[in-house]
Amino acid sequence: MASVTIKAEALPADWRDFVALTKPRVMTLVVFTGLCGLLAAPVTIHPVLGFTAILCIALGAGAAAALNQWYEADLDALMKRTAARPLPAGRMDKQSALHFGVGLGAFSVLLMGLALNWLAAAILAASILYYVIIYTVWLKRRTPQNIVIGGGAGSFPPLIGWAAATGNVAVLPVLLFLLIFLWTPPHFWALSLFVRTDYAAAGVPMLPVVAGPKTTRNQILLYTIPMGIAAVLPWPLGLSGPIYGIAAVALSLVFLFLAIRVYRNDATEAAAMRPEKKLFAFSVIYLFAIFGALVLDRWMI
Missing domain, CATH: 1.20.120 (Four Helix Bundle (Hemerythrin (Met), subunit A))
Incomplete structure (x- = not known):
């Protein structure tokens, strides 16, 4: 595999680069399935709490995406469809992406636990760790079954939405x-x-x-x-x-x-x-x- 050097001194990133780190197009489907899981639950949740739950799901998905791009900056630089992302394009340094991803993930889990319940927060934390550690770090570069096993990462939102509304899993x-x-x-x-x-x-x-x-x-x-x-x-x-x-x-x-x-x-x-x-x-x-x-x-x- 060809070696790629990510620019050591990245240009100052603006807010659009941080938004791009969260993969907003992918996040749309994650948020929608989480919302449907919440709305399909056999209980009525206060609109403010419901909005908070979906916000936490969105922030958690964004955190996982940011950490994925932090870890895969070298791979993204080699592929045409990802070369323009903030890290391989040199608009952001890796440390900023790491801090952004970790901070966003920790905040989303803590807010979910305090505002809704700790079962939903635990499932949200599991989904972030699954995507970052199991799929991104462990599977993606090692096995053609990366998508099969790693697919579990994107499967959590309905569980999280349901758990946020009910406090249980069914x-x-x-x-x-x-x-x-x-x-x-x-x-x-x-x-x-x-x-x-x-x-x-x-x-x-x-x-x-x-x-x-x-x-x-x-x-x-x-x-x-x-x-x-x-x-x-x-x-x-x-x-x-x-x-x-x-x-x-x-x-x-x-x-x-x-x-x-x-x-x-x-x-x-x-x-x-x-x-x-x-x-x-x-x-x-x-x-x-x-x-x-x-x-x-x-x-x-």
């Missing part, structure tokens, strides 16, 4: 955790198929790099099936109503259809990977729609 938020956990591999592998040259240049052992496109497409299809089952399960288990159930079935069938198209595609060039790009785009819509349907179902009952 079957429904666990199923929502499982849904996101199983959704993560096909979502990220679809992306990694058409940007695999970036991962190869950085020496990251993503599945398309080490096992090839065909194996990756097989795995996308294999993970889509249990993901769809996890999505639909709350309905037959009596944890949701028909609004959610019908939406989950319909959306999962569309996801499966797109995964089959990816499975049948044999292209090796990014320009010919239209099915992969469509699956990646739909996978984001899928999760927003599934969780939105859950909240609609809960409030229509």
Whole structure:
């Protein structure tokens, strides 16, 4: 892997660079699933406390993203899609990113514990540590299964939202955790198929790099099936109503259809990977729609 030197004397960072460290686009989905977990809980929470809980989830996600970029500044400098981030671009020094990430994470956990409850705070802390230590430090550079195991990091928000509202954990938020956990591999592998040259240049052992496109497409299809089952399960288990159930079935069938198209595609060039790009785009819509349907179902009952 080519060596990259991050500028020792970074230019003064402004507020936009600190915002960029939190990966706001990724945070949107994290915050939304956390909010849905909170709203789906069988209790009514005071709006101020609800806002505080979601703020803590957002700050915790931002902290994890900042620490991820602090640790991976060398990798980000090697990939086109990440080279303009504050650290590899030289607009911020690594110490500032580290202090920002640690401070933001500690504040989010402490505020969650004091304002809501310590179970939600503990799960929030676990989610931050999982993403930073297990995924970023331990798995990402070592195994093509990094996304599979590391997917747990992004699966916590519904659990956190539910725990913030109720003070406990139940079957429904666990199923929502499982849904996101199983959704993560096909979502990220679809992306990694058409940007695999970036991962190869950085020496990251993503599945398309080490096992090839065909194996990756097989795995996308294999993970889509249990993901769809996890999505639909709350309905037959009596944890949701028909609004959610019908939406989950319909959306999962569309996801499966797109995964089959990816499975049948044999292209090796990014320009010919239209099915992969469509699956990646739909996978984001899928999760927003599934969780939105859950909240609609809960409030229509």
